[in-house]
Amino acid sequence: MNRCRVLVVDDHAHAREAMCEILAMDERFEVIGAVASGAEAMVWTAQWMPDLILIDIEMPGMDGLETTRRIKLEYPYVKIVIVTVSDEISYLFEALKQGAQGYLLKNLAPSTWIEYLLAIVSEEVPLSRELAIQILKEFAVTSVKEEREALTAREKEILGCVSSGSTNREIAAELGISEHTVKNHLKNILQKLQLQNRTQLTRYALEQGLASRERDFPRKPQR
Numbered sequence: 001m002n003r004c005r006v007l008v009v010d011d012h013a014h015a016r017e018a019m020c021e022i023l024a025m026d027e028r029f030e031v032i033g034a035v036a037s038g039a040e041a042m043v044w045t046a047q048w049m050p051d052l053i054l055i056d057i058e059m060p061g062m063d064g065l066e067t068t069r070r071i072k073l074e075y076p077y078v079k080i081v082i083v084t085v086s087d088e089i090s091y092l093f094e095a096l097k098q099g100a101q102g103y104l105l106k107n108l109a110p111s112t113w114i115e116y117l118l119a120i121v122s123e124e125v126p127l128s129r130e131l132a133i134q135i136l137k138e139f140a141v142t143s144v145k146e147e148r149e150a151l152t153a154r155e156k157e158i159l160g161c162v163s164s165g166s167t168n169r170e171i172a173a174e175l176g177i178s179e180h181t182v183k184n185h186l187k188n189i190l191q192k193l194q195l196q197n198r199t200q201l202t203r204y205a206l207e208q209g210l211a212s213r214e215r216d217f218p219r220k221p222q223r
Contacts, residue, residue, distance in 0.1 A: 003027070003028055003029065003030045004028060004029050004030065004051045004052050004117075004121050005030050005032045005048070005049075005050045005051045005052070006023055006029050006030065006031050006032065006050060006051070006052045006053070006054060007031075007032060007033050007034075007035070007041065007044055007045065007048070007050040007052070007053045007054070008020055008023075008031060008033070008034040008035070008053075008054050009034075009035055009036075009037070009038070009040070009041040009053060009054065009055040009056060009059075009064070009067070010034075010036070010054075010055070010056040010059070010083065011036045011037060011056065011059045011060060012056075013036075015056065015083075015106070016034040016035075016036070017034075019034075019054055019083070020034055022110045022113050022114065023117075025110060025114060026114050026118070028118065029052075029117070032044075032048050032050055033048060033050075036059075037059060037060075037061060037062065038055075038059060038061060038062030038063065038064070038066060038067030038070075039061065039062060041053065041055065041067050041071065042067070042070060042071065045071055045074075045075055045078065046074075046075075049075070049078075050078060051078070051079065051121070052078070052079045052080070052081065052117070052120070052121060053071065053078055053079070053080045053081070054081050054083050054104075054117075055067060055068060055080060055081070055082060055083060056082075056083050056084070057082050057083065057084040057086075057091060057095065058084070064082055064083075064084075064095075065082075065094055065095060065098050066098075068080050068082065068095065068098045068099055068100050069098040069099060071099075072098070072099030072100075073099075076099075076196060079101045079120055079121065080099065080100045080101060081100060081101060081102045081103060081104055081116075081117065081120060082095040082100045082102070082103040082104070083103070083104050083105075083106060084103060084104075084105060084106065085105065085106050085107070086105075096199055101120050101197060101199065102116065102120050104116060104117075123197060123198060151189060151192060151193075154175075154185065155185055155188065155189050155192075157175065158171060158175070158182065158185050158186065158189065159189060159201060159204070159205050160205060161174065161175075162186070162198055162201050162202065162205070163201065163202040163205035163206065168182045168183060168186070186201075189201065
């Protein structure tokens with residue numbers, strides 16, 4: 001993969017330095033800036049067009065959630081990971097609702113950060129069981145407001161696997177097809193549904209009843 005250009009956003013200098021040090025551990029990441037506020041993040045994003053933004057959830061003024069919402073409205077291509085000291089599920093779910101691709105706890109080991117961020121960049125991160133269930137509860141009463149092009153039986157099957165938290169490799173093994181074929185199916189599904197990522201696919205699957213039972217969601221593997 002090409003080097004991923006990263007913008008770090010946190011109102012605490014030590015936290016910014018720590019995140020930059022973690023990213024420096026892997027040459028596939030390039031920190032293009034480290035700023036202290038949501039307002040600065042908006043300016044830097046417009047000027048430097050980062051691939052990935054790491055942003056603290058709690059900041060004075062415009063917090064991480066609001067900054068995420070505004071950036072994703074203007075620059076939907078940018079991948080955003082919320083950084084937090086809290087594992088409160090409501091905060092994490094709210095981050096996804098605002099458009100973030102993922103979240104990281106500040107007390108995780110640096111190696112876990114690198115592994116997770118590389119997965120985010122390659123769009124290989126499944127939702128945890130807890131988040132998937134929370135999404136189910138949030139969107140259980142939401143009706144589909146737009147007519148979508150019909151998916152094939154195979155595409156619905158793959159969509160169900162995605163919503164259950166399976167990676168492309170796991171889907172390929174389960175369905176007896178190649179990982180390349182899975183990726184092509186996912187590209188077709190995203191194009192048909194006019195969606196952008198696996199999180200949005202999961203939401204759609206839940207709205208359509210393609211992943212409506214708690215037992216559909218695997219438990220988060222222990223590291």
